[in-house]
Amino acid sequence: MATSYSFLVLVALLALVPWQAIASDPSPLQDFCVVDKKSPVFVNGFVCKNPKDVNADDFFKEANLDKPRVTNKVGSNVTLINVMQIAGLNTLGISLARIDYAPLGQNPPHTHPRATEILTVLEGTLYVGFVTSNPDNNFLSKVLNKGDVFVFPVGLIHFQFNPNPHKPAVAIAALSSQNPGAITIANAVFGSKPPISDDVLAKAFQVEKKTIDWLQAQFWENNHY
Structure with missing residues (x-):
């Protein structure tokens, strides 16, 4: 009887857990798990190489994120730094991107299936927004100036647009996954x-x-x- 009662208490407690809060990359169980690019094994993520073979370069990339990028015909360029560029990001659950916007350029409506995004405007002005899921499909938007920050919840359709016809804009985005993915x-x-x-x-x-x-x-x- 006591066992049944304990089981019911456990079930009740689990029902109260905010599972959406853990809908991100799993927490690492060691200091790091640098990608072993030579491993033939496929897992959800990447196989670790021997910690004894790890060095500082596994956590470094000369990305020149201070330099402006050439934008494409929609007027933007997303320079993503994720686990594919820095092997040491494996299992750490983060990545980032520099986003350049031409005058009247945009980062078109897209989603990140595995990450929440937090965007900081470094230069210029951006009109940003996202749409909530069915059935409401509420559209939430904001005009951001230099230094402003905006959050796009995981999996929701969102965009950024530079409304200035004369000046470019630049933003940095941090994402809660080592490999957030993007579906334009x-x-x-x-x-x-x-x-x-x-x-x-x-x-x-x-x-x-x-x-x-x-x-x-x-x-x-x-x-x-």
Whole structure:
């Protein structure tokens, strides 16, 4: 009887745990787990190399994040520093990016499936926003100036736009995953390979198929480098 009571108490306590708070990369169980790029083993993350073979370069990248980037046709350039660039980030649950915006440039609507993002404006002005999930789809937006900070919750569609027609803008984003991923909405929907059926998309967007065919014929450039 006591065992049954303890079990029920445990279940009740687990029900109170805010599971959304742990929806991020798992915590490391050691000081570090530097990526072993030579390992043939595939795991959720990367295999660690022998700690005895680790050196300072495993935690370093000469990224020149102080230098401006050339933007693409949508007017932005995302320079991401994640586990693919710094092997020592493996299991540490963080990454960052420098984002350059041309005048009237934007980082188009996209999501990070594995990370919350916190954005800090270094130069210029940005109009930013995100949309909450179904069924409400509330749009929350803000105009940010130099030094301002804004948070985009994990998995939600968000964007940044530079409203100034004459001056560029720069921001730094920190993300709560070693490999946050990025799904640019237009690229994924209209630029998939092979393409999604135009019948499906025409019905989904309630437009004529020729409109979908035109969109699918465009070059959907990736601004995440």
